[in-house]
Amino acid sequence: xxxxxxxxxxxxxxxxxxxxxxxxxxxxxxxxxxxxxxxxxxxxxxxxxxxxxxxxxxxxxxxxxxxxxxxxxxxxxxxxxxxxxxxxxxxxxxxxxxxxxxxxxxxxxxxxxxxxxxxxxxxxxxxxxxxxxxxxxxxxxxxxxxxxxxxxxxxxxxxxxxxxxxxxxxxxxxxxxxxxxxxxxxxxxxxxxxxxx
Numbered sequence: 058x059x060x061x062x063x064x065x066x067x068x069x070x071x072x073x074x075x076x077x078x079x080x081x082x083x084x085x086x087x088x089x090x091x092x093x094x095x096x097x098x099x100x101x102x103x104x105x106x107x108x109x110x111x112x113x114x115x116x117x118x119x120x121x122x123x124x125x126x127x128x129x130x131x132x133x134x135x136x137x138x139x140x141x142x143x144x145x146x147x148x149x150x151x152x153x154x155x156x157x158x159x160x161x162x163x164x165x166x167x168x169x170x171x172x173x174x175x176x177x178x179x180x181x182x183x184x185x186x187x188x189x190x191x192x193x194x195x196x197x198x199x200x201x202x203x204x205x206x207x208x209x210x211x212x213x214x215x216x217x218x219x220x221x222x223x224x225x226x227x228x229x230x231x232x233x234x235x236x237x238x239x240x241x242x243x244x245x246x247x248x249x250x251x252x253x254x
Contacts, residue, residue: 060208077096096179098186100252101152106131106193108149112169122204123169137166139186141179151179155187162196168201184212192251199248214244 101109110131116123131138137154153168165187170179191199201209206216 096141098141098182101135101140103135105140106122106135111139113167116169133139139183141182145203150174151183153183153187163191163199165201174201192248197249198245200243200250202243204241208246209244214246217243217245
């Protein structure tokens with residue numbers, strides 16, 4: 058290791074990421090969100106990828122509650138994402154993805170809220186939008202891996218074992234840096250009653 062790297066990450070990259078987190082914090086502090094109209098989730102567009110990436114990086118670097126994703130991964134899965142914008146559409150307030158795992162199963166991933174807008178129900182708006190989309194697609198079960206299961210329990214999810222989702226474990230979990238010391242809890246919601254409504 059030289060003075061120009063930290064592990065496999067260059068000093069310049071570390072500084073750039075720190076600068077992005079600082080800029081995100083300043084933006085949140087200098088532009089408080091106002092909710093003149095009810096906020097709604099909408100499908101993400103390609104231009105949202107950099108902001109989604111910044112929010113994910115912020116929470117990964119600040120709390121570690123969200124797994125990191127490259128901007129390239131976000132572009133590749135942009136169709137999975139829904140976002141909530143401020144009323145004038147100039148700022149992304151929250152985002153999350155519904156990722157189909159199998160014919161009857163999907164996962165809510167990368168659920169993030171702008172740090173200046175926490176406590177306003179934006180996470181619920183994103184999750185509700187993901188669940189509506191899951192029902193529209195005919196999916197029976199949605200799950201999430203989370204460090205905050207109480208949030209999902211308030212939305213009707215139940216705590217489950219990750220072993221109930223073997224495709225998730227074999228497709229993704231074994232590549233995760235937390236695999237041998239995972240602190241995430243699996244939560245799941247059964248949508249069959251909504252499918253029959």
